[in-house]
Amino acid sequence: MATFIRKLVFSYAFLALFLSAGIGVFLGVESFGINYGQVANNLPQPDKVVELLSTLNLTKTRIYDTNPQILTSFANSNIEIIVTVENEILSQLDDPQQALQWVNSRIIPYLPETKITGVQVGNEVFTDDDITLIEHLVPAVVNIHNALAQLGYSNIKVSTPSSLAVLDQSYPPSAGSFKSEISGIMYQFLNFLSSSKSPFWINAYPYFAFKDDPNGISLNYVMFNPNAGMVDPYTNLHYDNMLYAMVDAVSFAIAKMGFKGIEVRVSETGWPSKGDADEVGATPMNAATYNRNLLRRQMAGEGTPLNPRMRLEVYLFALFNEDLKPGPTSERNYGLFRPDESMTYNVGLSALATSSASTSSSSISLASSGTKIKVKSLIIKFFFIITSVT
Numbered sequence: 498m499a500t501f502i503r504k505l506v507f508s509y510a511f512l513a514l515f516l517s518a519g520i521g522v523f524l525g526v527e528s529f530g531i532n533y534g535q536v537a538n539n540l541p542q543p544d545k546v547v548e549l550l551s552t553l554n555l556t557k558t559r560i561y562d563t564n565p566q567i568l569t570s571f572a573n574s575n576i577e578i579i580v581t582v583e584n585e586i587l588s589q590l591d592d593p594q595q596a597l598q599w600v601n602s603r604i605i606p607y608l609p610e611t612k613i614t615g616v617q618v619g620n621e622v623f624t625d626d627d628i629t630l631i632e633h634l635v636p637a638v639v640n641i642h643n644a645l646a647q648l649g650y651s652n653i654k655v656s657t658p659s660s661l662a663v664l665d666q667s668y669p670p671s672a673g674s675f676k677s678e679i680s681g682i683m684y685q686f687l688n689f690l691s692s693s694k695s696p697f698w699i700n701a702y703p704y705f706a707f708k709d710d711p712n713g714i715s716l717n718y719v720m721f722n723p724n725a726g727m728v729d730p731y732t733n734l735h736y737d738n739m740l741y742a743m744v745d746a747v748s749f750a751i752a753k754m755g756f757k758g759i760e761v762r763v764s765e766t767g768w769p770s771k772g773d774a775d776e777v778g779a780t781p782m783n784a785a786t787y788n789r790n791l792l793r794r795q796m797a798g799e800g801t802p803l804n805p806r807m808r809l810e811v812y813l814f815a816l817f818n819e820d821l822k823p824g825p826t827s828e829r830n831y832g833l834f835r836p837d838e839s840m841t842y843n844v845g846l847s848a849l850a851t852s853s854a855s856t857s858s859s860s861i862s863l864a865s866s867g868t869k870i871k872v873k874s875l876i877i878k879f880f881f882i883i884t885s886v887t
Contacts (some may be wrong), residue, residue: 501758529795530557530577531833532765537819539836543570546816549838550576550628559764559812561620563603572610579615580604581642587619587633595637597647606649615654616641617764621700623679624662640830642693656690658698658764661743664750669729670736670803673746674753687756695736696810697745698764703739704787706776714739720783721790734802740766740791745803760807766791767814769827770842779827781842788813788833827868 533546541549543566550558551574559579560567571578580603582590588597604613618638622630642655661667663683665676667829675683690697702718717724719739726737736742740763747761768787772779791811800807818832818841830842 500795506806513793528798528808528810529555530559530579530810531555531816532812533558533560533567533813533816534819534822535561535567536822537817537836538821540716540817540819541836541838543567545838547571547574547576548817549834550574557558557614557812558816559615559617566883568607568611568613571612572607574612575634577612577614579617580613581617582624582637583618584619584625584627584630587622587630590618590640591633591636593640594641596637597644598649600641600644604650604653608650613653615656616645617698618655620656620658621660621662622657623683624660631679631682632850635682635689638686638689642689642695644785654695654752655693656695656698657686658700660700661702664746667743667746669727669731670734670742670745671729671731671749673749675750680754684754687751687759690759691756696760696762697747698762699744700765700814701740701743701763702766702768703743704768706739708777708779716778716783720786721794722786732803736802741809744809745801748801760810762810762812764812765814766784767831769830770832771830772827773825776825776827779830784831785842785844792844 531550540546543564546567547570550556550857556575557577557579559581561581562583563580567576568580582599586599604616607613618641619625619630619634619857622634625631638655642651645651645653645655663679664673665674666672687697689695707714707716707719715724716722718726718737721738721740724737726735727742728735734745736745744761744763751759751761768784769776769779770781770784791813795809795811798808799805800809813833815831815833817834817836818830820829820836822828830841833844835841
């Protein structure tokens with residue numbers, strides 16, 4: 498009997514260790530989501546993606562369209578989903594009737610079974626190469642919001658994600674300000690966000706800053722690793738990582754436009770595991786470190802130095818590597834997973850279960866870089882181990 502109890506205790510200890518090593522590690526991390534891009538020809542079917550997200554206990558995702566197959570597959574799951582209006586159709590939606598028709602055909606058929614919680618109108622419209630798009634942005638945002646409200650779904654928040662290039666200045670954070678050429682339309686947009694209590698979403702990538710100036714920017718600072726950080730000379734706020742500084746720069750820019758209380762959220766951030774010769778820092782080790790440390794911060798429910806009591810909501814980019822994305826090699830290598838659902842690299846998820854902010858290799862690794870271990874097979878192996886022990 499004593500032997501059996503010892504084995505049982507060992508089994509539960511192993512189970513706790515296994516859970517801390519990745520399975521269920523996201524449970525209760527309400528401020529964390531992941532971007533589910535689809536610019537690829539080899540991704541798993543949406544129902545398999547639902548299984549993967551559910552296994553990881555991820556409850557928030559964002560897609561870049563309103564793919565019917567995805568929205569149908571996510572029905573009756575516990576996963577909240579943000580959908581996107583493609584940039585190409587923004588000009589149509591500045592007509593209220595067209596916006597109502599879009600909502601009726603693209604959103605309403607999937608409610609309430611599919612938990613659509615937000616609509617992103619376009620992507621990085623303020624800085625898109627097609628400068629005519631910006632003229633349609635605010636009317637489209639307002640019309641989609643009004644259509645949802647008219648149909649009884651005012652709880653679905655409408656906004657748009659912007660790149661950090663909307664800022665004229667971002668350093669130090671208190672100097673954050675929007676570019677003057679977009680200030681008029683930005684004021685209209687912020688006025689909408691304020692009245693509808695919707696968030697301002699920003700795509701923030703410390704990776705790009707480091708790639709452009711690897712000798713001038715501390716890798717530890719962009720990686721959330723222990724470092725001296727920087728102190729904003731005007732506010733005396735201390736920043737130990739670049740992502741929080743970027744977010745607060747946006748908050749200061751919003752305040753300078755005369756608005757208060759608009760929450761800033763991160764619609765995209767991440768780190769590529771592979772890049773071209775001139776893409777400094779794009780390595781599996783750096784990607785694992787950045788994402789591991791970001792997830793640890795998310796589990797701690799941290800806010801930024803400017804808003805320490807407001808938990809920062811972050812969506813990681815991305816779930817999968819996407820082989821058809823144009824541009825440099827890094828663009829196709831942001832995924833935590835390969836299309837076959839194997840890990841791209843060892844994120845070191847077990848480190849998230851510790852309170853240490855260190856990124857040392859003392860954590861128990863699920864797999865070494867490049868090892869093809871699938872989550873589902875890990876679960877099976879775990880139960881075989883438990884069976885053999887008990």
